[in-house]
């Protein structure tokens with residue numbers, strides 16, 4: 568038994584900080600409840616940016632399904648497991664990260680906050696959690712890398728129709744210290760998005776627009792006039808080429824030959840696709856439905872996770888996103904086979920309200936919730952989180968034991 572009289576952890580430290588501030592009459596800067604945080608972010612964003620951030624494909628059915636799927640799994644905690652010292656570290660693509668959480672790639676963040684991806688990089692650096700940067704970032708990947716310093720970062724690639732641009736993006740990512748290429752597969756075209764269509768809103772022309780494309784030499788070469796002089800032409804060109812619906816599994820070899828960096832495929836929901844990914848010798852997959860933004864009526868990402876994880880076993884690493892809001896959601900995703908999760912909209916809510924501090928505060932709260940919930944379920948490390956921890960619930964949340 569430990570002879571220490573007190574223990575500490577990221578979760579307890581954060582609780583104490585919030586309660587001590589409370590004693591001095593100081594409320595937390597952001598709502599702690601993710602639903603209230605979302606509503607607070609809505610207050611500070613204009614209607615069109617909000618519609619883009621918060622919206623999903625079509626009826627929003629898949630976005631709701633993502634959340635509902637978490638409620639169909641219940642945790643059964645174990646007692647007296649000696650959980651005083653908890654270790655949240657995990658190995659991803661050969662590196663150790665502080666906790667199984669990353670910032671998901673979100674494009675055009677200048678519509679959410681003027682400091683955009685630079686603020687998110689600062690938040691990732693403060694918390695020492697990995698950032699996955701979108702190709703469609705408003706700031707160049709080099710500027711974002713400088714803001715993050717030596718923290719872990721992956722580059723999300725939209726694999727478009729212009730091979731020179733794709734090769735240039737990958738080369739720049741290698742040169743500026745990104746340690747993996749995440750290829751997003753589920754956005755061969757942008758889906759039918761009611762709110763953006765009603766608002767007649769494409770975010771790419773707003774704020775700083777697509778700074779990461781605009782700073783790309785191959786992208787600039789493809790234009791008649793520089794994007795600074797003719798941003799509309801640049802955006803139209805981007806819209807025509809950013810993704811390539813003609814791609815097939817056979818094309819992956821081209822990308823494999825282009826870079827030695829690990830490749831992770833984002834947007835996998837089907838076990839057959841997961842097996843193809845393993846056969847194609849990529850390094851990982853992200854089980855995701857793009858936060859419900861692409862196929863209206865698609866299955867919840869969490870429902871896909873256990874089947875996909877079983878299909879690939881230990882051959883490649885499995886990650887997860889779409890609907891993560893709380894520590895218990897992360898535990899459920901880990902128990903169902905994910906090695907780590909990506910968080911999307913919630914950090915944008917923090918960013919909208921309070922820039923880098925807001926994004927890092929939101930993620931710190933989630934990390935703290937994860938740490939405490941991990942211990943409360945009887946786990947001391949991420950390895951302890953297994954499927955035994957979960958029971959399947961019926962539609963009312965009841966469980967047969």
Ligand SMILES: Cc1cc2nc3c(=O)[nH]c(=O)nc-3n(C[C@H](O)[C@H](O)[C@H](O)COP(=O)(O)O)c2cc1C
Pocket residue numbers: 619620621671672673674675701702703723751833855856857858859860888889890891909910911912913
């Ligand atoms: C406003 C917005 C922009 C996004 N942009 C990208 C992107 O550029 N590249 C990408 O791979 N995924 C993008 N995504 C999807 C996220 O990476 C992630 O899959 C999704 O947000 C996870 O779901 P969650 O928001 O429920 O956490 C975007 C999502 C949102 C909300």
Ligand SMILES: CCCCC(=O)C(=O)O
Pocket residue numbers: 674703754809857860
């Ligand atoms: C071309 C960038 C698309 C951004 C994106 O992935 C989304 O809006 O969901």
